[in-house]
Every structure is written in structure tokens, then in C-alpha cells.
Amino acid sequence: MDCIFCKITSGQIPTNFVAVSEHAVAFNDISPRQPLHVLVVPKKHFTDVSELTKAAPEILADLMALAVQVAGDKSEGSFRLSFNTGEKAGQSVFHAHAHVTSVEPR
Numbered sequence: 314m315d316c317i318f319c320k321i322t323s324g325q326i327p328t329n330f331v332a333v334s335e336h337a338v339a340f341n342d343i344s345p346r347q348p349l350h351v352l353v354v355p356k357k358h359f360t361d362v363s364e365l366t367k368a369a370p371e372i373l374a375d376l377m378a379l380a381v382q383v384a385g386d387k388s389e390g391s392f393r394l395s396f397n398t399g400e401k402a403g404q405s406v407f408h409a410h411a412h413v414t415s416v417e418p419r
């Protein structure tokens with residue numbers, strides 16, 4: 314499968330991770346839409362957050378904990394946590410991921 318986020322999480326594409334947990338990695342978005350824009354991505358491939366939630370709630374919980382950790386470390390406390398799900402909602406990479414964005418980076 315030709316998945317850009319599988320290549321990033323597996324190390325095939327070298328990437329500076331902002332933070333790592335047991336099941337997820339966090340790295341800066343290549344095209345940030347806010348002063349802070351970090352993607353939090355499960356190491357294992359799931360198409361979107363719906364599939365992730367149904368198939369592996371423990372991985373979702375781990376990913377959410379990492380996202381909240383990154384938001385706490387990298388913002389002043391105000392942040393948005395979002396999952397685009399489906400093409401019409403703006404999803405362009407079909408490997409589940411959370412966006413952590415903030416206008417107030419630390």
C-alpha cells in the first residue's frame with residue numbers, strides 16, 4: 314500500500330517527531346494552517362478515525378493522550394483537536410490522524 318503516513322511512522326521517510334507514544338507519533342504538518350499545526354498519527358494503518366475507533370479503541374486512547382500532551386507542551390492552553398473524516402470533510406490522507414492546531418504556540 315502506498316501510504317505517506319505509513320512511510321513516515323515506519324521511518325521510511327525520515328521525520329523529526331515532536332513526540333512519540335506506544336502507538337502513535339506526532340510531527341509538524343508540512344503545510345501549517347495555524348502557528349502550531351501538529352499531526353498525531355497511529356503507527357498502525359487505519360483509514361480514518363471511525364475505523365480506528367471501532368477497530369482499536371486502545372490505540373485511539375493512546376493517540377488522544379499524545380495529542381493532549383503535545384497541545385499542553387506546545388500551546389498556551391488554547392488549541393483545536395480535529396479529525397477530518399471523508400473526502401467531503403477535507404480528508405486528503407487516508408491514514409487516520411488528528412490535527413492539533415493553535416493560534417497561540419508556546
Ligand code: 5GP
Pocket residue numbers: 317340341342343344345352396397403404405406407
Ligand atoms: P487531512 O487533509 O487528511 O485532514 O490532513 C492531511 C494533512 O497532512 C494536511 O494538513 C497536509 O498538509 C499534511 N501532509 C500531507 N503530506 C505530508 C507529508 O508528507 N508530511 C507532513 N509532515 N505532512 C503532510
Ligand code: ZN
Pocket residue numbers: 316317318319320357358359407408
Ligand atoms: Zn498508512
